[in-house]
Structure formats: C-alpha cells, structure tokens
Amino acid sequence: MLIDYSLYLVTDRSFLNGRGFKECVEQAIEGGVTLIQLREKNISTREFLAIAFQIKEITSKYNVPLLINDRIDIALAVDADGVHLGQSDMPINSARKILGENKIIGISANTLNEALEAESCGANYLGLGPIFYTTSKKDINTPxxxxxxxxxxxxxxxxxxxxGGINSSNTKEIMESxxxxxxxxxxxxxxEYIKQASEKLNTIIKSI
Structure with missing residues (x-):
C-alpha cells in the first residue's frame, strides 16, 4: 500500500466542543487529510472499539488509511491499516509478529538515536517531534x-x-525540512471550519 503521509490528522475529541466526531473527521478528509490516527485516552476498551468502528466507516468510504494509537488489539478488531506506537509501547518486533507484514507500524521519535533504532527494527514511518511546544500533549518531550x-x-x-505545535503559519518551513x-x-x-482548515494546510503542502 502506497501511503500519502502529507496531511496526517491525529484525533482528539476534546477540541470538538460538542460537535459530532464522525462528521468532523469526514470534513477533515474532504478538506484534504490523507491519513487518520485514532487517539483515545482514558476510555474503556469497549468504548474505544465502538468509536474505532465508526471512524473506520468514514476512512473506508474515502479510502483513507486508519491507524490506531497504541492499541494493537483495537487495530486488529476493526481491521485498521496499522498502529502508531510510542517509545514506551510494545516493541516493533513484537507488534509486527501480531499484526503481520502488511500492516503499517509508525513510531514516535524525539532523537536521532530513537529514529535510527525504529528504522532498523522495521518501522514503516516515524512521527518526529515535538517540533515546537504544544498544548495537545501534557507528557511532552523537549522540542x-x-x-x-x-x-x-x-x-x-x-x-x-x-x-507538535504545527499550524498554517509554520507548515511551509517544516515541509521544506x-x-x-x-x-x-x-x-x-x-x-471552527474544519474542512476549510484542512484545505488551507493542504494547499500549503502542495505548494512546496
């Protein structure tokens, strides 16, 4: 599977202010998001699974890959396209044995050594950061x-x-890196306008 990593959305329902989750994800994809990572903290496995099935409906409709943050069991249950793992999650080798060769495994890396190790262990891609300080994560590493x-x-x-801390004002210089x-x-x-926000970022990315 050829994956377009250009506009990668990580979900966080706390930003939606009561708006419908499925609808917001769909608007983001319509605006140009190319990859979705479903990230849920502090909810039950059953609730996470129900949400994952709902989002899988949307990503399948638009043929956009769905990754699950941390939870390999959820990824398998909904037949997601893969997982994104942190440095303290299951090692890549073990995750690969469970998921098989055809699933995507992404790894978070904050240093060159972490990046090189993840690459050597067979990660499909790296999430590098945080680039700048961000309010989205509390357990943040040094940018x-x-x-x-x-x-x-x-x-x-x-x-x-x-x-990490990426927005329309710094997207161009980050893509140029x-x-x-x-x-x-x-x-x-x-x-406020999710589809338009996606379109704006997508336009900047495609201009590089």
Whole structure:
C-alpha cells in the first residue's frame, strides 16, 4: 500500500466542543487529510472499539488509511491499516509478529538515536517531534526544533512526519525540512471550519 503521509490528522475529541466526531473527521478528509490516527485516552476498551468502528466507516468510504494509537488489539478488531506506537509501547518486533507484514507500524521519535533504532527494527514511518511546544500533549518531550528535524530527516530513509505545535503559519518551513508530511490535531479539529482548515494546510503542502 502506497501511503500519502502529507496531511496526517491525529484525533482528539476534546477540541470538538460538542460537535459530532464522525462528521468532523469526514470534513477533515474532504478538506484534504490523507491519513487518520485514532487517539483515545482514558476510555474503556469497549468504548474505544465502538468509536474505532465508526471512524473506520468514514476512512473506508474515502479510502483513507486508519491507524490506531497504541492499541494493537483495537487495530486488529476493526481491521485498521496499522498502529502508531510510542517509545514506551510494545516493541516493533513484537507488534509486527501480531499484526503481520502488511500492516503499517509508525513510531514516535524525539532523537536521532530513537529514529535510527525504529528504522532498523522495521518501522514503516516515524512521527518526529515535538517540533515546537504544544498544548495537545501534557507528557511532552523537549522540542527538537527545525534544526533537529533536518538532522534526523537527512539520515533516515523511511517516511517522516513532523508533529507538535504545527499550524498554517509554520507548515511551509517544516515541509521544506525534508519531511513527508505534517501531523496535526488542533490546527484542524480546533478550528471552527474544519474542512476549510484542512484545505488551507493542504494547499500549503502542495505548494512546496
């Protein structure tokens, strides 16, 4: 499967202010989002599974890949396209045995060493960051900045997606650093007009 990592949306329902989740995800895709990562914290497995099935309906409708954050069991249950794992989650080798060769496994990396290790273990792509400080995550690492991002992308051969504090004002310089895409939460879901926010980011990305 050829994956377009250019506009990668990580979900967070706390930004929706009561708006319908499925509808917001659909608007984001209609605006140009190319990949969805379903990220849910502090809910039951049953609730996560129900939400995952709902979002899978939307991503399948538009033929956009769906990744599940952390939860390999949820990914298998809904036949998602893969998972995104953090440094403290299941090791890539073990995840690959469970998921098989045809699923996508992405890994978060904050340093060059983490990136190189993930690549050598068979990750399909890297989520590099945070690039800048962000309010979307509380357990944030030290931002790597644009210079750190450029250093990593020069030495990594698999696709890289930048994450952390990214919005329409800094998307251009981030894309010019050598990454394959940007990963955002609030820059789309925190906006009043979700489809238009996606379109704006997509236009910037395609201009590079």
């Amino acid at each position: 790597i900045g644009l210079d750190g991002l450029k250093e990593i992308t020069k030495k990594i051969k698999i696709p890289c997606v930048a994450i 050598g990454v394959n895409g940007i990963s955002v939460i609030s820059a789309i879901l925190g906006e």
